[in-house]
Amino acid sequence: MVARLTETGLTTPTPIQERAIPHALDGQDVMGLAQTGTGKTLAFGLPLIARMKSYGQKPERRTVRGLVLAPTRELANQICDSLRQQVEGTPFKVGLVVGGVGINPQIKRLERGTDILVATPGRLIDLMERNALDLDRTDFLVLDEADQMLDLGFVHALRKIAAWLPSDRQTMLFSATMPKQMSEIAAAYLKNPVRVQVSPPGKAADKITQEVHFIAKTEKTALLIELLDAHRDEAAIVFARTKHGSERLMKALVKAGYAAASVHGNKSQGQRERALKGFRDGETLVLVATDVAARGLDIPQVRHVYNFDLPNVPENYVHRIGRTARAGMDGAAVAFCAPDEVEELKAIQKVMRLDIPVASGRAWEGLEAPAKKGGNRRRGGNGPRGGTAAQPGKPAGNGQRRRRRRPARGKGAPKAA
Incomplete structure (x- = not known):
């Protein structure tokens, strides 16, 4: 042996x-x-x-x-x-x-x-x-x-x-x-x-660098494409919350010129195996998946993990980002946080016992649980870098608060993101 x-x-x-x-x-x-x-x-x-x-x-x-x-x-x-x-x-x-x-x-x-x-x-x-x-x-x-x-x-x-x-x-x-x-x-x-x-529950591998972008839900795809463009030759896994969302995102990436495939519960076993084989062999460089791939996917060449949607179960975040930095290699984990995902981010940081550094945008100020319909959700934008996401009720970066927009009224009120 x-x-x-x-x-x-x-x-x-x-x-x-x-x-x-x-x-x-x-x-x-x-x-x-x-x-x-x-x-x-x-x-x-x-x-x-x-x-x-x-x-x-x-x-x-x-x-x-x-x-x-x-x-x-x-x-x-x-x-x-x-x-x-x-x-x-x-x-x-x-x-x-x-x-x-x-x-x-x-x-x-x-x-x-x-x-x-x-x-x-x-x-x-x-x-x-x-x-x-x-x-x-x-x-x-x-x-x-x-x-x-x-x-x-x-x-x-x-x-x-x-x-x-x-x-x-x-x-x-x-x-x-x-x-x-x-x-x-x-x-x-x-x-x-x-x-x-051998390690506290909820602890990620030491060689994973983490960051979070505060961003409106409607802007996530554009930001993902921008970030993927910086490492077109390196393998990346993108986690989405739903089967339909994964498929839709994969098609958007293919349309943008990326060799992408998807793995989720609506795929047959044969389709999933072919998608994973193409990813392992390097024919596909971006794999879009639900949590079905958060464990049991051991591909050492994965250098980047994107949490396009934050998971409902905070422990799943640890398993997702564990797809990178395997076999002693380095890896990067990037999370996107929309206004209605603040509670998920808080739960993740509580489980991991750390503050995830903010890469762009500002923490959603004074935001509890946004209403599901109507109202106005402020965008994260591309604010100053730095700070942490430890307290979503406080601004990150240089400490300057954004001026709050007055809620739109009447027919012109924007829909929830």
Whole structure:
């Protein structure tokens, strides 16, 4: 195994690997907390592969020896690719079952038995209900990015899957954050776990530079194009909040001359895989995505992450910007904040325990939650640089307050951004 790691260029363990692997090899349950991009896959993958060697025979039909659950197809694919790379040249089988593709070929492959199966919860339940596999002999379970499983509403699916697994298994749970509901999942799945934490929840990688632009929603696309133009030859991911918004933004970028693609829930699995392959291969340099790509996207050449829309869940900001500054490289994370996103920005800064530097515009003064209809929302513009976004109720930059415009009345009142 050490020789294989050396062949793939892995010679020094990351902190989460160094602390989690010894406990996992001892057969203990492990709860690992670490920010995204720190090597969690091999922290559980290497012990799994090592334990597979102790069997000395092939798995029986339809059985699974080690099960890895992941919240999204993209993350499941990434985990599977990483594990297959490590078992290359061995008799061990790493299987993958995710939604969005035909279930019958998956059923056929599972009939032969699987050493390690990587699965999304929904598709795994579909297969169990068709009696396509047997989890009674599963000795190892991994829950990867468990906090995102909660965000995506998989808590009931996880309870259902737990009932199919033997109680005397070894379980490892890995997560970037520790929401309150996680204690319920931990209690249901883990027995006297060893807790391993290598960074505070909500902390971004040290090599990521961050900044925020205060800007009107209608001006975001123009600013994005302007900023992308400064690094046309470097890969960038742009996060939007909705599926339709992602598609619309991607088309606007293509029209502006950028090689762009999109990944979101309305895309088929084949379309998503082709878009990601084009991005990895450098054929596409701008990937527009919803939070479906906030985790499980490990592309070291990504130098820039844009939060075109701020996420509703502040922890997702950490996962989004974690797509850059991977494998020891530097990266830049740029956020756009419209008037109706001030509360999201406050929540993000609270979780991260830092003030994001202001790149342009002025913090939205005295703004609580803007009305959804009518009224007048002031623009951020391209104000003086500097300052922080820590207090959206105060101006950034040189301290000069903008003169407040009187609200328009009658038919001429502008629509909300």
